[in-house]
Amino acid sequence: GIQVEQSPPDLILQEGANSTLRCNFSDSVNNLQWFHQNPWGQLINLFYIPSGTKQNGRLSATTVATERYSLLYISSSQTTDSGVYFCAVGTSGTYKYIFGTGTRLKVLA
Amino acid sequence: DTEVTQTPKHLVMGMTNKKSLKCEQHMGHRAMYWYKQKAKKPPELMFVYSYEKLSINESVPSRFSPECPNSSLLNLHLHALQPEDSALYLCASSQVWTEAFFGQGTRLTVV
Numbered sequence: 001g002i003q004v005e006q007s008p009p010d011l012i013l014q015e016g017a018n019s020t021l022r023c024n025f026s027d028s029v030n031n032l033q034w035f036h037q038n039p040w041g042q043l044i045n046l047f048y049i050p051s052g053t054k055q056n057g058r059l060s061a062t063t064v065a066t067e068r069y070s071l072l073y074i075s076s077s078q079t080t081d082s083g084v085y086f087c088a089v090g091t092s093g094t095y096k097y098i099f100g101t102g103t104r105l106k107v108l109a
Numbered sequence: 110d111t112e113v114t115q116t117p118k119h120l121v122m123g124m125t126n127k128k129s130l131k132c133e134q135h136m137g138h139r140a141m142y143w144y145k146q147k148a149k150k151p152p153e154l155m156f157v158y159s160y161e162k163l164s165i166n167e168s169v170p171s172r173f174s175p176e177c178p179n180s181s182l183l184n185l186h187l188h189a190l191q192p193e194d195s196a197l198y199l200c201a202s203s204q205v206w207t208e209a210f211f212g213q214g215t216r217l218t219v220v
Contacts, residue, residue: 030206031206031207031208033208033209035211040213041146041197041199041213041214041216042211042213042214043152043199043211045208045210045211048207048208086151086152088209090206094165095140095142095157095159095164095165095205095206096154096157096165097142097154097201097209098154099151099152099153100151101151102151
């Protein structure tokens with residue numbers, strides 16, 4: 001099956017810093033989402049981005065499907081950005097969303 | 110409205126108990142999912158229902174029994190669970206092959 005790897009696994013930032021999170025996948029995908037999981041376990045939708053670039057406030061994402069990766073950019077990080085960031089991919093012909101390994105982010109005040 | 114509602118939020122059950130987790134959405138989505146998440150791990154897919162029919166079972170033990178009574182509801186019936194089944198159980202829904210939305214999860218402890 002498809003493998004989804006995220007890097008870095010852990011990241012500690014000072015408030016106000018910028019960061020880039022990466023999601024690599026081993027096969028062609030038809031769907032890709034980025035989520036933020038808060039300390040209570042809630043998965044919050046950040047982007048639905050099977051290809052191209054999107055921006056939402058301080059966050060932006062880019063997916064290059066032909067090269068099998070996606071990037072999530074966080075600018076001017078805040079303590080509330082802390083948590084775990086997951087990408088999840090779906091492949092043609094199935095209804096599966098497979099989650100990546102996650103990046104655990106901690107933003108220090 | 111992009112809300113998926115799961116009940117209960119927390120559940121403690123004994124190994125001989127029978128309990129059910131419930132999931133509800135009113136977005137008209139025709140695909141619904143159950144995921145299991147252990148601490149410090151990504152969510153793992155358990156079941157997928159598409160148009161109220163079970164389309165994927167990821168070799169889940171029979172002590173977990175899913176049910177989709179209608180297009181808005183998804184249940185997960187639990188029976189004779191083991192302590193290692195303690196986890197966060199997440200429900201999600203989507204239109205077929207579009208953005209998925211997750212509920213807040215049920216944190217299950219088996220004692």
